[in-house]
Amino acid sequence: MLSILYFASVRERLGRSAEELALPAGVTDVASLIRHLGQRGGDWENLARIRNLRCAVNQQMVSLDSPIADGDELAFFPPVTGG
Amino acid sequence: MPVRIQEADFDVGNELADLCRADPRIGALASFVGLVRDVSDGDGVSEMSLEHYPGMTEKALAEIVDEALQRWSLIDALVIHRVGRLLPGERIVLVAAAAAHRAEAFAACEFIMDYLKTRAPFWKRELTATGGRWVEAREEDDRAAERWRQPAG
Numbered sequence: 036m037l038s039i040l041y042f043a044s045v046r047e048r049l050g051r052s053a054e055e056l057a058l059p060a061g062v063t064d065v066a067s068l069i070r071h072l073g074q075r076g077g078d079w080e081n082l083a084r085i086r087n088l089r090c091a092v093n094q095q096m097v098s099l100d101s102p103i104a105d106g107d108e109l110a111f112f113p114p115v116t117g118g
Numbered sequence: 119m120p121v122r123i124q125e126a127d128f129d130v131g132n133e134l135a136d137l138c139r140a141d142p143r144i145g146a147l148a149s150f151v152g153l154v155r156d157v158s159d160g161d162g163v164s165e166m167s168l169e170h171y172p173g174m175t176e177k178a179l180a181e182i183v184d185e186a187l188q189r190w191s192l193i194d195a196l197v198i199h200r201v202g203r204l205l206p207g208e209r210i211v212l213v214a215a216a217a218a219h220r221a222e223a224f225a226a227c228e229f230i231m232d233y234l235k236t237r238a239p240f241w242k243r244e245l246t247a248t249g250g251r252w253v254e255a256r257e258e259d260d261r262a263a264e265r266w267r268q269p270a271g
Binding site: 043044096110113115116118 | 152169170171174177178199210234235236238240241242243254255
């Protein structure tokens, strides 16, 4: 299973803050997961087009070509604005 | 614990006093306090809410503090960041860096703040007369963090 979290404007656009997802066949990196989620249609199709979309795998910020594996915790969010 | 995420306000004086009292080698203490402003991009702001990624936020801040401790031979450092609903004038963040001498303390405090701005998973949403909106990341924050990059090795 993958645990996927959505934060801030990404969470609002998708209308979801978290989900569990069985690792889909053929999904090996963040980019292929985004393509897989896009097949849901609607707002999910726009996930790949969100400007400056950021991703973390197991709570480390990574680039979209980073590998993912069963059991990983993923998160999608916009650029951070704390401080 | 040098990193705290909390909804409650903090007392700057008490926090800094506690930090210094812990180690008499400290001869310099630099601190930064970030506050909620009542204006953003020309619009009045009546309220701000701060969201974060529990777990990752603490890790990201601890990594930033660890890097600062190593790069400037700091004696100690502290980051307190609030989350939840905040009003104009309220404190958002306290960063403090303690060293033997001022140069290290000043530099490390600025470094921690610059990296926090670009690496710690917090998101601000502000309420204006026309409704709520997410605060956009600023390129100047990226440039500020970029200054601290060291060549690999």
